[in-house]
Amino acid sequence: MRWLVITDELNVLSKPAVDLLQCAGQTVLLHEFQNLTTKKQIEDLIQKDKPDRIILIVTNNSQTKLKTSIHDYLIIPISLAQVTCQTYSNIPLLILTIDNSNDDLNILQNALDQLVNMFSHILK
Numbered sequence: 001m002r003w004l005v006i007t008d009e010l011n012v013l014s015k016p017a018v019d020l021l022q023c024a025g026q027t028v029l030l031h032e033f034q035n036l037t038t039k040k041q042i043e044d045l046i047q048k049d050k051p052d053r054i055i056l057i058v059t060n061n062s063q064t065k066l067k068t069s070i071h072d073y074l075i076i077p078i079s080l081a082q083v084t085c086q087t088y089s090n091i092p093l094l095i096l097t098i099d100n101s102n103d104d105l106n107i108l109q110n111a112l113d114q115l116v117n118m119f120s121h122i123l124k
Contacts, residue, residue, distance in 0.1 A: 004051035058097045
């Protein structure tokens with residue numbers, strides 16, 4: 001099975017996930033999402049890599065700027081959800097986020113939670 005793991009960086013959460021999948025004999029395609037800014041770029045990435053499953057891992061810290069947080073917590077997850085739902089026969093999408101108890105990020109996290117409930121192929 002081909003897994004596309006999209007993350008902000010290879011870190012304490014994403015590294016073990018990648019290692020576990022590789023130990024299980026899975027093909028892991030790792031991509032950092034800082035350069036993904038449009039649905040078209042996401043669609044092109046999925047079309048190029050042809051994953052069977054996608055994992056999005058978002059780990060922001062409290063020093064992150066609001067623009068970056070909105071990109072990481074809303075734009076990327078919703079764009080991935082739309083692209084996988086509309087174009088690629090509902091590729092299962094798992095979204096993992098780290099809650100660092102920052103009030104601003106909690107607002108974004110709550111918005112993300114509400115929005116992803118509209119897509120049946122997302123696990124959170």
